[in-house]
Amino acid sequence: MKAVQFKSHGDRDVLEYSEFSDPDVDRDEVLVDVKAGALNHLDIWTRRGLPGIDLDMPHIPGSDAAGVVEEVGEDVTRFEPGDRVCVIAGKSSGNDEFSRKGDPTLAPDFHIIGEHVRGVHSEYAALPEANLAPVPEGVDWETAAAAPLVFQTAWRMLRDRGDLKAGESVLVLGASGGVGHAAVQVADHAGAEVFATASSEEKLSYAEELGADHTINYEEEDFASEIRDLTDGRGVDMVVDHVGAQTWQSSLKSLAKGGRVVTCGATTGGNPETDINRIFWNQLSVIGSTMATPGQAEEALELVWDGTFEPRIRETLPMSEASRAHELLENREGFGKVVVIPDSEQ
Numbered sequence: 104m105k106a107v108q109f110k111s112h113g114d115r116d117v118l119e120y121s122e123f124s125d126p127d128v129d130r131d132e133v134l135v136d137v138k139a140g141a142l143n144h145l146d147i148w149t150r151r152g153l154p155g156i157d158l159d160m161p162h163i164p165g166s167d168a169a170g171v172v173e174e175v176g177e178d179v180t181r182f183e184p185g186d187r188v189c190v191i192a193g194k195s196s197g198n199d200e201f202s203r204k205g206d207p208t209l210a211p212d213f214h215i216i217g218e219h220v221r222g223v224h225s226e227y228a229a230l231p232e233a234n235l236a237p238v239p240e241g242v243d244w245e246t247a248a249a250a251p252l253v254f255q256t257a258w259r260m261l262r263d264r265g266d267l268k269a270g271e272s273v274l275v276l277g278a279s280g281g282v283g284h285a286a287v288q289v290a291d292h293a294g295a296e297v298f299a300t301a302s303s304e305e306k307l308s309y310a311e312e313l314g315a316d317h318t319i320n321y322e323e324e325d326f327a328s329e330i331r332d333l334t335d336g337r338g339v340d341m342v343v344d345h346v347g348a349q350t351w352q353s354s355l356k357s358l359a360k361g362g363r364v365v366t367c368g369a370t371t372g373g374n375p376e377t378d379i380n381r382i383f384w385n386q387l388s389v390i391g392s393t394m395a396t397p398g399q400a401e402e403a404l405e406l407v408w409d410g411t412f413e414p415r416i417r418e419t420l421p422m423s424e425a426s427r428a429h430e431l432l433e434n435r436e437g438f439g440k441v442v443v444i445p446d447s448e449q
Contacts, residue, residue, distance in 0.1 A: 106225030112152035126229035139248035141167035165224030166192035166217035169247035193394035249440035255395035257285035258403035269294030327356035348372030363388035415439030
């Protein structure tokens with residue numbers, strides 16, 4: 104088969120689309136004929152190299168994909184050949200107390216397909232059946248590939264970890280990105296008043312279409328000051344910050360007393376300066392969130408499949424143009440997700 108891969112960490116020029124050994128299928132695994140994959144910022148960091156993660160090379164990136172079941176291992180009970188499926192990328196052994204209590208994201212061995220182990224931007228992928236969810240007929244492959252990681256992440260962040268309630272106010276940073284545009288929709292669905300930031304009027308217009316009540320161009324305005332003006336000095340109940348060092352201080356400044364900032368990433372750096380005085384005096388909460396449980400993921404995906412949530416696609420490219428796909432994310436070009444299709448499916 105052919106796969107996107109890299110033999111060493113580096114810039115986009117380390118990526119190639121070339122022959123790779125066909126995957127073996129273990130007893131509890133499903134062989135998926137991949138019809139579409141999708142990129143996340145995680146793919147950028149994995150390609151560049153993450154501290155403490157020593158990958159088997161060559162590495163296939165990609166945490167999002169969808170396709171048709173080609174073959175199943177003898178212990179598989181949930182799927183059979185011909186089924187339509189998508190990837191739920193978070194996994195653990197399932198043998199620890201956290202997994203038994205239904206939250207594998209807290210397990211010491213929790214890891215992510217495409218980040219810690221080989222991913223799914225390839226013609227075929229062998230995956231544990233626990234890492235697959237069914238995709239209904241009528242859902243196109245681009246949607247099925249683009250939705251899982253960002254919508255499960257946003258769902259867990261806002262609804263489960265952040266405990267968002269109807270009537271509260273939420274500021275979503277980077278609303279044009281994958282998690283950002285999903286978070287806008289989840290917050291709107293929850294009945295919150297949604298504030299969103301992006302870098303252009305076109306991106307802000309898309310955010311409004313997806314449910315943002317107020318938009319702020321962070322290239323032209325200080326979003327913390329703008330939030331104070333828009334809320335008569337109160338601030339918002341929640342900030343969704345996956346940007347990191349560049350926005351952290353302003354995120355804290357944007358919160359009302361007793362507010363909370365929820366984070367799932369740090370695309371501009373993971374070691375920001377922080378105002379501890381502001382945190383304790385205003386009794387703020389800082390909440391981390393990673394991926395989702397399988398149940399949370401399927402709850403979010405049901406709302407994608409029925410059309411309540413819409414993963415926006417900024418561009419669809421063949422996997423042989425993986426370098427360009429990475430460039431779109433790195434340069435923040437467009438709104439929503441970047442999808443890649445195996446060249447054999449073109």
